[in-house]
Amino acid sequence: MKIVIDTEAGTLERVGERVDPLLSAESFKTLSDLWVRVGWNQKYSYGFSWFGRPIMQLPEDMIRIQEVIYRVQPDVIIETGIAHGGSLIFYASLMKAIGKGRVVGVDIEIRPHNRAAIEAHPLASMITMIEGSSVDEGIVGQVRAQVKPGETVLVLLDSNHSYGHVKAEIEAYREFVSPGSYMVVTDGVMEYLAGDPRTTADWVWDNPRRAALDFAAGQDAFVLESPAPGHDEHLVDIRTTYWPDAYLRRVK
Numbered sequence: 258m259k260i261v262i263d264t265e266a267g268t269l270e271r272v273g274e275r276v277d278p279l280l281s282a283e284s285f286k287t288l289s290d291l292w293v294r295v296g297w298n299q300k301y302s303y304g305f306s307w308f309g310r311p312i313m314q315l316p317e318d319m320i321r322i323q324e325v326i327y328r329v330q331p332d333v334i335i336e337t338g339i340a341h342g343g344s345l346i347f348y349a350s351l352m353k354a355i356g357k358g359r360v361v362g363v364d365i366e367i368r369p370h371n372r373a374a375i376e377a378h379p380l381a382s383m384i385t386m387i388e389g390s391s392v393d394e395g396i397v398g399q400v401r402a403q404v405k406p407g408e409t410v411l412v413l414l415d416s417n418h419s420y421g422h423v424k425a426e427i428e429a430y431r432e433f434v435s436p437g438s439y440m441v442v443t444d445g446v447m448e449y450l451a452g453d454p455r456t457t458a459d460w461v462w463d464n465p466r467r468a469a470l471d472f473a474a475g476q477d478a479f480v481l482e483s484p485a486p487g488h489d490e491h492l493v494d495i496r497t498t499y500w501p502d503a504y505l506r507r508v509k
């Protein structure tokens with residue numbers, strides 16, 4: 258795509274496609290999508306931490322999931338993919354502020370320095386870490402042992418992002434999601450980055466978004482939705498996100 262931005266004329270032209278007013282919703286979408294793509298290549302999301310631990314997320318995705326967590330008020334958040342632990346600490350801090358809840362994290366390899374830092378964190382008592390592949394039956398059993406009957410549970414999938422792994426994770430973790438709560442399938446943006454540096458062409462289909470879409474189409478207990486923003490003074494509902502089509506809400 259070739260883009261011509263003319264700040265004097267106030268236009269953004271996608272050459273051969275369309276010309277939009279520069280300050281329009283359409284231009285915001287074009288720039289936002291490009292910003293996400295360039296930012297991914299520049300590892301923009303690697304530059305943040307939460308309460309001292311690196312977190313690999315876009316700040317907008319963190320604000321959006323905070324809106325959902327505050328609305329759902331889960332007793333337990335299960336996340337696959339711990340890495341440095343920043344996201345576990347983030348969810349634990351939200352639950353601490355809400356006044357209830359705990360976090361269960363699963364990772365195939367919890368590096369000793371990450372484990373030590375998470376275990377030394379002031380929020381550590383709210384966090385349980387389980388080491389092993391998220392789709393291993395024994396590991397899913399260990400997760401199950403952390404959840405009490407009747408608890409409200411929200412699940413985030415942020416581990417291996419291949420289509421096959423995410424599809425298997427969705428099937429393995431769907432039992433935990435409470436009606437009205439969500440399974441959040443992160444990093445579907447991979448589909449839109451295919452062909453860029455540090456990607457492979459098969460990301461076009463081999464990605465979490467495809468897994469979420471295919472799962473949603475094959476059953477009726479979960480629906481894919483874009484959760485409503487926390488308040489409504491915005492003019493456009495454009496998501497600057499790594500998590501497109503991520504929110505599977507359990508409806509029954």
Ligand SMILES: C[S@@+](CC[C@H](N)C(=O)[O-])C[C@H]1O[C@@H](n2cnc3c(N)ncnc32)[C@H](O)[C@@H]1O
Binds near residue numbers: 311313341343389
């Ligand atoms: C994108 S990082 C997680 C980032 C973290 N949630 C955050 O927001 O900072 C992905 C993690 O998934 C883990 N992982 C990869 N394959 C896995 C598997 N089969 N089961 C569980 N974890 C896996 C990796 O070891 C890595 O730490």
